Amino acid sequence: MRRYGKNPDEDDVRVRPNRKGNRPRTNIRPKHEDAAEGFVLTVDRGRLHVLVEDRTIVAMKARELGRKGAVVGDRVAVVGDLSGAKDTLARIVRVEGRSSVLRRTADDDDPYERVVVANADQLAIVTALADPEPRPRLIDRCLVAAYDAGLEPLLVLTKSDLASADKLLESYGTLGVRHVVTSREELADGGAAERVREQLTGRVTAFVGHSGVGKTTLVNALVERQRATGHVNAVTGRGRHTTTSALALPLPDGSGWVIDTPGVRSFGLNHIDPSRVIHAFPDLEPGTEGCPRACSHDEQDCALDQWVSDGHADPQRLYSLRRLLATRERREGD
Numbered sequence: 001m002r003r004y005g006k007n008p009d010e011d012d013v014r015v016r017p018n019r020k021g022n023r024p025r026t027n028i029r030p031k032h033e034d035a036a037e038g039f040v041l042t043v044d045r046g047r048l049h050v051l052v053e054d055r056t057i058v059a060m061k062a063r064e065l066g067r068k069g070a071v072v073g074d075r076v077a078v079v080g081d082l083s084g085a086k087d088t089l090a091r092i093v094r095v096e097g098r099s100s101v102l103r104r105t106a107d108d109d110d111p112y113e114r115v116v117v118a119n120a121d122q123l124a125i126v127t128a129l130a131d132p133e134p135r136p137r138l139i140d141r142c143l144v145a146a147y148d149a150g151l152e153p154l155l156v157l158t159k160s161d162l163a164s165a166d167k168l169l170e171s172y173g174t175l176g177v178r179h180v181v182t183s184r185e186e187l188a189d190g191g192a193a194e195r196v197r198e199q200l201t202g203r204v205t206a207f208v209g210h211s212g213v214g215k216t217t218l219v220n221a222l223v224e225r226q227r228a229t230g231h232v233n234a235v236t237g238r239g240r241h242t243t244t245s246a247l248a249l250p251l252p253d254g255s256g257w258v259i260d261t262p263g264v265r266s267f268g269l270n271h272i273d274p275s276r277v278i279h280a281f282p283d284l285e286p287g288t289e290g291c292p293r294a295c296s297h298d299e300q301d302c303a304l305d306q307w308v309s310d311g312h313a314d315p316q317r318l319y320s321l322r323r324l325l326a327t328r329e330r331r332e333g334d
């Protein structure tokens with residue numbers, strides 16, 4: 001399974017808590033050599049809930065971190081009281097390099113870009129096939145955010161007992177996005193959780209979806225076993241309903257992480273860089289070499305039209321890319 005260790009490019013060494021205290025003491029020890037490694041599970045009113053070995057501890061950011069914050073999914077170094085006992089508070093002294101960052105602006109009028117989840121490698125976009133009606137533009141915007149962040153998208157289409165998935169899947173066919181379709185019946189017999197879990201093994205998957213699509217129902221089914229043993233309740237017991245943070249939940253048998261994010265009404269895309277989105281289209285990317293500087297890829301001189309008419313890529317792919325890039329402009333109802 002994927003390791004969540006630090007970025008191999010970082011030169012700081014892996015450190016372990018020196019509990020026995022039998023290491024020689026010198027004055028030239030690197031700073032915070034005794035720090036333990038932790039994994040941020042959730043953030044609640046400035047307090048970070050961090051998994052250290054098999055304990056959940058509550059920590060705050062050390063002042064020396066400055067403005068740099070830790071978010072759910074971050075690998076961090078923690079010092080202080082690591083017992084996890086009630087009312088103890090540890091300190092986060094370092095945030096390790098991130099392999100990915102999922103950002104959003106709360107909406108397009110929001111000038112602040114927020115990192116929502118660190119180190120995820122997959123984005124599960126949960127959409128109901130009916131009740132509420134699917135919002136293709138919102139799906140497209142989530143796809144753009146995934147491509148921008150370098151996360152592999154996964155479409156999870158719920159409530160197939162209410163409406164067929166055919167039409168929606170048709171419009172995502174050329175994008176080659178993986179998908180899972182679930183129904184009420186399969187939720188009840190465990191089939192839904194099983195098929196979604198197959199797509200999550202060994203990965204850190206952030207789940208997004210707007211209110212009412214059945215995301216909570218699905219996430220509960222996925223992590224059922226942990227909830228039943230109370231392991232996760234220790235983390236979620238506090239402030240789950242007041243927090244606006246994401247929440248990391250382990251899949252059974254350590255087979256990956258589900259990161260549940262609060263319901264999205266919109267997915268602001270102010271921060272998106274088209275060149276990072278195009279990176280997810282390796283068949284089109286080389287064709288942009290002939291583009292004018294800062295090409296929007298939807299203009300007269302865009303070299304992609306020629307690239308496609310020369311037969312280097314499927315015109316449907318260019319159409320899909322342009323459709324996605326166009327969702328960056330906000331419209332009523334986004």
Ligand SMILES: Nc1nc2c(ncn2[C@@H]2O[C@H](COP(=O)(O)OP(=O)(O)OP(=O)(O)O)[C@@H](O)[C@H]2O)c(=O)[nH]1
Binds near residue numbers: 161185187216
């Ligand atoms: N018919 C049908 N209903 C479903 C299905 N999955 C979930 N629901 C229902 O849809 C409603 C919303 O489900 P939730 O899991 O609360 O949805 P959510 O996306 O978490 O929404 P918020 O809690 O508002 O963020 C509930 O009444 C569920 O019972 C499904 O596959 N089919």
Ligand SMILES: [Zn+2]
Binds near residue numbers: 288296304
């Ligand atoms: Zn172009």
